[in-house]
Amino acid sequence: MPSAPNVQLKNLCPMKVSEQEFKFMVEGITSDLIQLLIDREHYTLHQAVETVYGSETYSALLRPINGLYTQSSGYVYQYLNKELLSH
Numbered sequence: 810m811p812s813a814p815n816v817q818l819k820n821l822c823p824m825k826v827s828e829q830e831f832k833f834m835v836e837g838i839t840s841d842l843i844q845l846l847i848d849r850e851h852y853t854l855h856q857a858v859e860t861v862y863g864s865e866t867y868s869a870l871l872r873p874i875n876g877l878y879t880q881s882s883g884y885v886y887q888y889l890n891k892e893l894l895s896h
Contacts, residue, residue, distance in 0.1 A: 833880050834878045835870055839862075841885075841886070842861045842885060850884060864893075866889040
């Protein structure tokens with residue numbers, strides 16, 4: 810499974826967080842998104858992992874400049890759900 814990339818966070822993050830904190834936050838949201846797909850959409854673990862890691866939402870989550878990593882998992886899930894419904 811991919812993990813949050815090695816990024817320089819200086820001047821990119823709306824919040825002052827370390828690279829380690831950024832990775833922790835991204836991994837937590839990612840884990841929650843996978844669990845939400847399993848619970849709400851009845852995806853298998855494999856389907857949920859592939860869906861999240863292959864999504865535009867995940868790509869956006871990895872970009873610190875937009876601050877998506879500072880939002881709740883439920884908020885990010887709304888973006889993912891919209892993305893999935895539009896395909």
